[in-house]
Structure formats: structure tokens, C-alpha cells
Amino acid sequence: MTNWRWDFVWEILPRLIWATGNTLLAAGGGYAIALVLGLALAVAQRSRHKLSKNILRELVEFIRSTPLVLQIFFIFYVGPQFGVWLSPWTAGMVAIGLHYAAYLSEVYRGGIDSVPKGQWEAATAINLTTTQTYWRIILPQALPPSLAGMGNYLVGIFKDTPMLSVIGVGELMHTANAIGSESYRFLEPYTLVGVIFLAISLPTAALVRLLEASVRRTLGMS
Amino acid sequence: MTFVEFIITYYPRFLSGTIVTIEQFVLASVLCIFLALLAGLMKLSPRTSVRACATVYIEIFRGTSLLVQLYWIFFVLPLFGITLDKFTAGFVAVGLNVGAYGAELVRGGVLSVPTGQWEAAVSINMSPGKRMSRIILPQALVNMLPAWGNLLIELLKGTALVATIAVADLTFEARQINYSTFMSAQSFGTALIIYYVLARFLLTPLMRRLEKIMARQIGRE
Numbered sequence: 001m002t003n004w005r006w007d008f009v010w011e012i013l014p015r016l017i018w019a020t021g022n023t024l025l026a027a028g029g030g031y032a033i034a035l036v037l038g039l040a041l042a043v044a045q046r047s048r049h050k051l052s053k054n055i056l057r058e059l060v061e062f063i064r065s066t067p068l069v070l071q072i073f074f075i076f077y078v079g080p081q082f083g084v085w086l087s088p089w090t091a092g093m094v095a096i097g098l099h100y101a102a103y104l105s106e107v108y109r110g111g112i113d114s115v116p117k118g119q120w121e122a123a124t125a126i127n128l129t130t131t132q133t134y135w136r137i138i139l140p141q142a143l144p145p146s147l148a149g150m151g152n153y154l155v156g157i158f159k160d161t162p163m164l165s166v167i168g169v170g171e172l173m174h175t176a177n178a179i180g181s182e183s184y185r186f187l188e189p190y191t192l193v194g195v196i197f198l199a200i201s202l203p204t205a206a207l208v209r210l211l212e213a214s215v216r217r218t219l220g221m222s
Numbered sequence: 223m224t225f226v227e228f229i230i231t232y233y234p235r236f237l238s239g240t241i242v243t244i245e246q247f248v249l250a251s252v253l254c255i256f257l258a259l260l261a262g263l264m265k266l267s268p269r270t271s272v273r274a275c276a277t278v279y280i281e282i283f284r285g286t287s288l289l290v291q292l293y294w295i296f297f298v299l300p301l302f303g304i305t306l307d308k309f310t311a312g313f314v315a316v317g318l319n320v321g322a323y324g325a326e327l328v329r330g331g332v333l334s335v336p337t338g339q340w341e342a343a344v345s346i347n348m349s350p351g352k353r354m355s356r357i358i359l360p361q362a363l364v365n366m367l368p369a370w371g372n373l374l375i376e377l378l379k380g381t382a383l384v385a386t387i388a389v390a391d392l393t394f395e396a397r398q399i400n401y402s403t404f405m406s407a408q409s410f411g412t413a414l415i416i417y418y419v420l421a422r423f424l425l426t427p428l429m430r431r432l433e434k435i436m437a438r439q440i441g442r443e
Contacts (some may be wrong), residue, residue, distance in 0.1 A: 003301075065375050065380030065421035066414045072415060077406035117417040151308050162289040166386060173289055194294060197286040203287070 009051035009188050012179050016192055019175035020200075026093060026171055027158040034157065035150070041054045042112060043134065045105065057070030063102035069112045069163045092164040100157055109110025111142035118164055147215050151208035162193075172196065228408045232399050239395030240416055246313045246381040246391055248301025253317030254324055254377060261321065263354070276325065283322035288380055291315050312384030313389075318325045321378045327373065331366030332358060364436045371429035376423045382417070392416060 045056050063071070076099075078089035086094070115138050123133040162173035178187035223231075223305040257279075264276035283291065292315040296308065306314060335358050385394035396413035400406050 043295050062414075065379070066417040067379040067393065069382050069385070070410060070414055070417065073397060073400070074410040077400060079409065081404070081406050092269050112244075115388060159287045163289045163383070166335065173293070174285075176293075186293075186331070190290065190294045190298050194282075194286045194290050197290060198282065201285045211224070216252070218238060 004187060005185075008183070008185060009192065011135075012159055012189060012191070014016060015175055015179065016172065016189070016196065019170060020196055022169070023158070023161050023171040024200075026089070026096070026169060027154075029089075029093040030096030030100065030161075031154055031157050034100035034104050034153070037097060037101035039092055039108055040203050041101055041105035046112070060102045060105055063099055063136035064106075068095065068099045069166060071099055071164060072167055088164070088167045088169045092167060092169045096157060096160060096164070099160075100153055103153055103156075104150065107146045107153070108142065110149070111144075111146035112138060114145055115141045117195065139191045144215055144219060148208065148212035151211055155205050155208065158201060159197065160203070223401075223405065225408055228405060229412070232409075235399060235413060236392070236416065238284070238421065239390060239392035239418075242390055242422070243378075243381055243392040243417075246309075246316065246384055246389065248428075249313040249376050250316040250320065250377055250381060251374060253314065254321040257317065257321030257340060258324025258328050261325035262332065265329050266324060277403045280322045280325050283319050283441070288315065288319045289383055291319055292383055292387060308384070308387045311386060312381070312389045316338060316377060316380045316384065320373060320380060323376070324370070324373055327366045327369050328362070330369075331362035334365045335361045354435050360436075360440050363443065364433075364440055367429065367433045367436060371433075373430065374425060378421055378425065386393070420425075 027175065041056065041060060041210065045053055045060075047053055056204040072092060075095045078090070080084045119137055119141065120133065123137045128137065138169060161171050165170055165174035165177060172193050176193045179189040181184045261276040261279050265280070267273050267276075272319075292311065295306065295315045295318075296311040298313075299306065339357055339361065340353070343357045348357070381391060382393040385391055385397060386392065386404050392413050396409045399409040403409065
């Protein structure tokens with residue numbers, strides 16, 4: 001291959017592996033925010049308030065149909081304009097979390113909709129509060145069918161973390177850029193980043209498929 | 223500066239950015255649809271070698287990030303003697319990336335056509351090419367169009383990343399305006415709204431119409 005240098009690969013590999021840790025951390029943090037916020041969005045969309053329901057729907061549509069990279073810029077730069085300074089890490093994880101919360105809320109919504117109406121009526125009949133109904137009756141039944149969708153978006157978040165490099169989060173892409181501009185060698189760092197992404201996302205995606213199949217089997221869907 | 227003044231001062235730049243974004247979108251879509259059809263059909267081939275080629279393409283482009291692919295195409299490909307200018311590198315990367323996702327839709331769409339249709343086409347002695355283009359693909363297309371609507375929105379969002387290699391698209395212009403005015407909410411907010419309008423009030427209705435027309439074409443409505 002055109003002057004691929006293995007000694008350079010070994011030189012930069014430790015830095016890239018360190019940065020992979022940061023990438024995983026950013027993805028994990030963003031995912032945690034998305035899981036919680038997505039559930040809140042899904043439940044809030046079931047409120048009886050017509051207006052707030054429509055506003056939330058439109059908000060979810062808005063987040064889903066605009067580019068994540070622009071949302072990252074927005075959250076990172078708009079804060080200081082109003083006197084709130086967010087670190088790149090915080091802004092990045094919030095942006096990714098918010099973006100994927102919109103996607104996950106749709107996954108949860110599908111799961112909640114799949115719970116038979118009788119379950120809601122039964123919960124009302126035995127006088128459970130709304131909170132109890134959700135925690136004890138609805139969510140335990142709604143979440144298993146949502147697991148596959150949740151897993152797919154975990155892989156999705158992981159693959160979107162390079163966008164955080166635009167505001168200077170020191171993840172993989174950012175590190176590869178730094179190596180490139182220090183050494184004027186782009187072949188090895190960018191190729192290695194690609195290989196690292198493949199090495200993590202392909203097995204994870206395969207695991208998600210296995211999970212999906214086993215959930216389907218357990219729930220008797222196939 | 224009020225928001226109205228802001229818009230009056232900077233609307234030409236937002237406009238030119240939007241036009242570049244639409245150009246990127248159209249060119250990337252064409253490439254994406256072509257690659258999706260090619261790889262999707264290759265994945266259904268009876269030959270293992272053909273299937274393997276398609277699988278390698280799909281897994282590589284779905285397994286890594288669009289940004290990584292974009293940088294690789296723009297910064298590394300020249301080392302192999304293939305130099306693309308930033309505009310071309312931009313839509314080529316987006317098209318290649320989304321095409322890999324589209325290939326799975328094509329495969330699913332073709333598999334969703336009932337076997338009776340294949341058998342009927344064989345029984346009236348159609349050649350494999352004719353069978354595909356006249357019987358299978360039109361029905362597969364109708365089945366997969368709704369999913370394509372979503373994928374094309376993802377593609378539109380993907381084009382925002384070309385700003386990182388300095389293609390003067392909408393995201394790039396918003397960033398430039400932000401650097402010179404420090405009016406972040408206005409510059410990024412306006413760009414977000416333009417993307418939203420493009421996706422929700424242009425692309426989505428267009429796809430809905432196309433779904434209706436295609437369904438009528440094959441007599442499903």
C-alpha cells in the first residue's frame with residue numbers, strides 16, 4: 001500500500017486506544033440521557049392535554065429531522081450567549097442525548113402502544129395511580145419489545161460520536177485530526193479510526209440481532 | 223441587532239447555503255439510489271462472490287461513521303492518486319454511506335414480493351432481466367417507498383457534515399455567520415428551521431405523493 005508505516009501505527013495506537021475510551025464514555029453518557037429523556041418524552045406524549053401533546057410531537061419531529069451536528073453547535077454556542085457556559089463534553093452529551101431521546105421516544109411509544117388496552121383498564125379497576133400503572137403494569141410489558149430498537153440506537157449513538165469533534169471533545173476523530181495535523185500523516189490515523197469503529201460496531205450490531213431474536217422467541221412473536 | 227435585521231443582512235448567505243445543501247442532497251441521493259439498487263440486488267445473487275462484494279460494501283459503510291468516511295475520502299484517497307475536490311468528496315461520501323443503508327431496504331423490498339409473482343413471471347417465459355424490471359422491482363419499490371422517505375431525511379441530515387470539509391452548505395454558512403456576529407441562537411436557529419422546512423414541508427409531502435402515484439401505477443389503489 002502507498003507508504004503505509006507500521007512503526008507509525010504502533011506509535012499512535014496507544015493514543016487512539018485512549019481516545020476510544022473517551023468515545024465510549026461520550027456514547028455511554030449520551031445514551032443514558034437519551035434512555036431517560038426518551039421515556040419521559042414518550043410518556044408525556046400520552047397526556048390528555050391536546051396542546052402539549054401536539055407541541056411535543058412537533059418537537060420530536062423537529063429534533064429528528066434536523067442534523068445532529070447543527071444541534072451540537074446550537075447547544076454549545078447558544079449557552080454562552082445567555083450566560084450559561086457548557087463544557088464541550090456536557091454540551092456534546094446533552095446534544096446527542098436529546099437527539100436520540102427523540103428517536104427512542106418513538107421506540108418506547110411503539111412498545112407502550114403494544115400493551116393491550118385491557119391492562120390499562122385492569123389497572124384502573126384495582127385503583128392504581130398513574131405512576132403505579134406505568135411502573136408496575138405498563139412499562140414491564142412495553143420495554144421487552146422495545147429492546148431491539150434500543151440496541152440499534154446504541155450502535156447509532158456510537159457511530160455519531162465523531163461529530164463531537166467539531167466542538168473539540170477529545171474522542172477518536174478529534175485525536176486522529178490532531179495526529180494528522182502534527183505529523184502530516186492522514187493515512188494511518190483515519191484508517192485506524194475506521195478499523196476501530198468496525199471492530200466495535202460490527203460485534204455490537206451482531207449482539208443486538210441475537211438479543212432481538214431471543215426477545216422475539218421469549219415473547220412468542222415468531 | 224434585532225432578528226429581522228439579522229435576517230435582512232444575512233439572508234443571501236443562508237440562501238446560497240441552502241442551495242448548496244440542496245445540490246449536495248440531490249447528487250448524493252442519485253448516487254445513493256444507484257448504489258442501493260446495485261448492492262441490494264447483488265446481495266440477492268445466487269453467486270457467493272457477488273454476494274460477498276455487496277456484503278463488504280454494506281458492512282464497511284454501515285459499520286463506521288459518515289464523518290470518518292468523509293475524512294477518509296477527502297484526506298486519504300488523494301494518497302492513492304484519487305483526488306476529489308471538496309464538493310465532490312462531500313456528496314460521494316454521503317451517497318456511499320446512505321447507499322449502504324438503502325441496499326438493505328432494496329433487499330427487504332424485493333424479498334417482500336410474494337413468490338407467486340416470481341413463479342408467474344417464470345411460467346410466462348420472461349427473461350431474468352425483464353422479470354426483475356417489469357414484475358419484481360415495481361412492486362418492491364411500492365413496498366419500500368415509506369422507508370425510503372425516512373432514509374432520504376437521514377441523507378439530508380448527513381449532508382450537514384460536508385461543512386466539516388469546508389463545503390459552503392447551510393451548516394457551514396451558519397457557522398461562519400456565528401463567528402462573525404456571535405449571534406448563535408439566531409444563526410444556528412435559522413439554519414435548523416431551514417433544515418426542518420426542507421425535510422418536513424418539502425421532502426415528506428413529495429415522498430407521500432410519490433407513494434400515491436406508484437401505488438396507482440401498479441393498480442393498488
